[in-house]
Amino acid sequence: MTGLTARSKSMICWTLSTLLAGVVALWVWQRMFYPYFWIDLIYYLKLQMVGKATMSRMRRGVITYLDRFLLQAGKTPEKPFIVFEEQVFTYRDVDVRSNKFASVFRTEAGFKHGDIVAVWMSNEPDFLCVWFGLCKLGCEVAFLNSNIKPKALRHCFQTCGARALVVGADLISSLDDVLPTLSDSAIDVWVMAENSSNHKVNTLLDKVESASEEKPQIDVPPPKITSNFLFIFTSGTTGLPKAARVSHIKAVMSMAFLRLCGATENDTIYLTLPLYHMAASLLGIGGCIDLGATCVLKKKFSASQFWKDCIKYNVTVFQYIGELCRYLVNQPKTAEEMAHNVRIAAGSGLRADVWKEFSRRFGKIQIREGYGLTEASVGFLNYTAEIGPIGRASYFNKRTIPFEFLKCHLETYEPVRTDTGRCVKVKKGETGLLVAPITFINPFLGYAGNEAMSEKKLLRDVFKKGDVYFNTGDLMMQDHRDFVYFKDRIGDTFRWKGENVATTEVSDVLGCLHFLQEVNVYGVTVPGYEGRAGMAAIVIKEGHDFDGESLYNHLVQNLPAYSWPWFLRVQTSLDMTETFKQQKKKLVEDGFCPQAVQDPLYFLDGSKKTYVQLSQSLYDDIITGKIRL
Numbered sequence: 247m248t249g250l251t252a253r254s255k256s257m258i259c260w261t262l263s264t265l266l267a268g269v270v271a272l273w274v275w276q277r278m279f280y281p282y283f284w285i286d287l288i289y290y291l292k293l294q295m296v297g298k299a300t301m302s303r304m305r306r307g308v309i310t311y312l313d314r315f316l317l318q319a320g321k322t323p324e325k326p327f328i329v330f331e332e333q334v335f336t337y338r339d340v341d342v343r344s345n346k347f348a349s350v351f352r353t354e355a356g357f358k359h360g361d362i363v364a365v366w367m368s369n370e371p372d373f374l375c376v377w378f379g380l381c382k383l384g385c386e387v388a389f390l391n392s393n394i395k396p397k398a399l400r401h402c403f404q405t406c407g408a409r410a411l412v413v414g415a416d417l418i419s420s421l422d423d424v425l426p427t428l429s430d431s432a433i434d435v436w437v438m439a440e441n442s443s444n445h446k447v448n449t450l451l452d453k454v455e456s457a458s459e460e461k462p463q464i465d466v467p468p469p470k471i472t473s474n475f476l477f478i479f480t481s482g483t484t485g486l487p488k489a490a491r492v493s494h495i496k497a498v499m500s501m502a503f504l505r506l507c508g509a510t511e512n513d514t515i516y517l518t519l520p521l522y523h524m525a526a527s528l529l530g531i532g533g534c535i536d537l538g539a540t541c542v543l544k545k546k547f548s549a550s551q552f553w554k555d556c557i558k559y560n561v562t563v564f565q566y567i568g569e570l571c572r573y574l575v576n577q578p579k580t581a582e583e584m585a586h587n588v589r590i591a592a593g594s595g596l597r598a599d600v601w602k603e604f605s606r607r608f609g610k611i612q613i614r615e616g617y618g619l620t621e622a623s624v625g626f627l628n629y630t631a632e633i634g635p636i637g638r639a640s641y642f643n644k645r646t647i648p649f650e651f652l653k654c655h656l657e658t659y660e661p662v663r664t665d666t667g668r669c670v671k672v673k674k675g676e677t678g679l680l681v682a683p684i685t686f687i688n689p690f691l692g693y694a695g696n697e698a699m700s701e702k703k704l705l706r707d708v709f710k711k712g713d714v715y716f717n718t719g720d721l722m723m724q725d726h727r728d729f730v731y732f733k734d735r736i737g738d739t740f741r742w743k744g745e746n747v748a749t750t751e752v753s754d755v756l757g758c759l760h761f762l763q764e765v766n767v768y769g770v771t772v773p774g775y776e777g778r779a780g781m782a783a784i785v786i787k788e789g790h791d792f793d794g795e796s797l798y799n800h801l802v803q804n805l806p807a808y809s810w811p812w813f814l815r816v817q818t819s820l821d822m823t824e825t826f827k828q829q830k831k832k833l834v835e836d837g838f839c840p841q842a843v844q845d846p847l848y849f850l851d852g853s854k855k856t857y858v859q860l861s862q863s864l865y866d867d868i869i870t871g872k873i874r875l
């Protein structure tokens with residue numbers, strides 16, 4: 247510095263301090279206006295890395311879900327892939343056994359490239375061997391719900407156009423009801439058994455034992471990645487299941503789920519969700535394959551076995567959906583619930599009240615709550631320390647998979663259109679309808695055999711003429727910090743006294759009451775009234791009594807009057823769908839007539855400020871309008 251004049255010294259000082267001031271200002275600005283900048287950026291870079299790796303693999307010819315499995319099986323053949331009860335299957339075991347199935351399907355059943363085959367099996371390792379075997383022949387697979395009823399089964403066959411059905415050993419006895427229909431439509435039925443007294447079905451296991459272990463020597467042309475990979479049936483809130491087409495690119499993108507949640511190849515992933523759903527087959531199993539991790543597969547979820555299993559199998563990650571975590575929270579305390587090694591719980595549908603209790607009770611488990619759909623690729627993932635939101639709507643995330651929140655009519659859920667016919671985005675803090683533009687990485691292949699329903703999921707001319715968006719039907723809110731909150735799914739709302747009642751909101755409020763274990767809120771029709779009156783099915787915690795007065799006070803403090811449930815139905819347990827979503831349809835049909843419903847019923851008596859037993863005479867007075875709601 248000796249050669250520097252005083253003037254240039256002060257110049258340097260000045261520059262440095264300006265620079266420093268600039269950095270500090272930037273830091274303050276970032277803290278104040280964009281506190282999640284780094285977290286968002288890191289997540290974005292992680293997504294970019296996953297995307298780059300996927301593209302580079304694709305250039306090397308590793309394109310499909312199956313390709314990714316074969317790649318992993320080549321890399322770590324001896325690594326345990328599936329642990330099921332006391333059995334362990336390595337990556338090679340599953341590869342070899344799926345070759346055997348492929349060989350039988352080709353030589354004995356005559357399946358070929360492009361055939362659609364339905365798989366009707368419960369969770370077991372052979373579910374994957376059959377599935378991958380069919381993939382190896384270039385067949386498209388349709389997963390059937392293992393609890394499906396004959397009428398729906400017929401419907402599923404008609405919509406997806408399957409030529410054959412593969413039936414798991416434990417479901418063979420349910421086959422009798424549907425076999426006549428299937429043979430009428432010339433559907434080949436293959437059962438996972440060594441023999442059968444029924445000449446209308448073909449057996450698989452006897453043939454698989456002696457089949458070739460080699461990969462079938464056939465040329466399956468590489469598929470277009472936006473073409474159909476498989477069919478997954480999604481149950482709507484009403485009507486028969488719809489066969490959603492899942493593209494190859496969607497399946498491959500799903501495989502990044504567990505990696506994005508922070509799991510590694512050294513994790514053991516506990517999977518209790520049904521494999522016929524996307525969450526388990528694509529996110530869970532796919533996620534394991536992507537990592538090269540081990541999956542502990544469970545035939546069925548069991549709340550009482552849960553932590554015992556986590557210890558027995560040294561589980562480090564588990565996947566949940568819907569109300570699964572509520573079952574865990576509702577279990578009596580055990581020593582195991584704190585003695586496990588679980589570090590991540592990943593999934594979707596965790597409600598805020600359960601979330602808090604879960605974090606409090608089961609130790610240091612990071613919760614990775616996300617949002618995703620079977621039909622489209624738009625999705626979110628929480629990667630911050632906030633409790634409640636399903637993810638972030640950062641600038642970066644929008645760049646990766648674009649989406650918008652639209653202003654919509656609250657009665658019809660139709661987007662609001664301006665005079666020129668265009669839609670309007672909501673402001674931050676307002677609830678809007680989540681839509682995502684149809685793009686190369688967000689293709690929408692529609693529902694098989696139901697073009698009208700497919701078109702209904704699309705919104706056209708949204709911001710400009712000719713653009714097309716996928717309508718998720720989900721209402722969300724983006725707050726001022728860009729966190730995204732799930733508000734409501736269409737069908738989970740009813741109208742009462744000109745207001746919209748969000749059932750999830752009422753459930754959440756009731757769920758906080760100490761004597762209630764489970765709550766399911768829905769709307770029932772009452773003669774003489776527009777819309778639906780609120781009703782809640784509740785389960786009372788063991789060792790507690792129903793307390794109408796504190797329930798009433800709790801509602802007064804927490805909810806507007808129009809959303810208070812007029813009727814309560816006390817049950818010993820609540821019905822759930824197989825994906826741990828609450829069953830509402832039957833409850834709505836049952837209504838609140840004491841003669842029709844065996845469970846104890848209560849009625850909100852505003853004058854007494856409590857809930858009273860709903861007697862037959864009280865019911866009559868309500869129906870005839872003597873008592874006004």
Ligand SMILES: *[C@@H]1O[C@H](CO)[C@@H](O)[C@H](O)[C@H]1NC(C)=O
Pocket residue numbers: 440441442443
């Ligand atoms: C089918 O095979 C099992 C053994 O795998 C045997 O116990 C059973 O008797 C056989 N049933 C028939 C109908 O042949």
Ligand SMILES: *[C@@H]1O[C@H](CO)[C@@H](O)[C@H](O)[C@H]1NC(C)=O
Pocket residue numbers: 510511512
């Ligand atoms: C997994 O474990 C192996 C062996 O202990 C170790 O070398 C590797 O770094 C681990 N991987 C990760 C991602 O932690």
Ligand SMILES: *[C@@H]1O[C@H](CO)[C@@H](O)[C@H](O)[C@H]1NC(C)=O
Pocket residue numbers: 512560562587
């Ligand atoms: C269980 O997993 C943890 C973490 O991966 C590991 O440190 C531990 O050695 C494992 N224990 C057993 C019994 O495998």
Ligand SMILES: *[C@@H]1O[C@H](CO)[C@@H](O)[C@H](O)[C@H]1NC(C)=O
Pocket residue numbers: 612613614615628629630631632633634635636
């Ligand atoms: C998000 O993840 C953090 C860090 O694992 C966790 O503490 C928090 O509970 C999660 N919250 C949400 C909303 O996902």
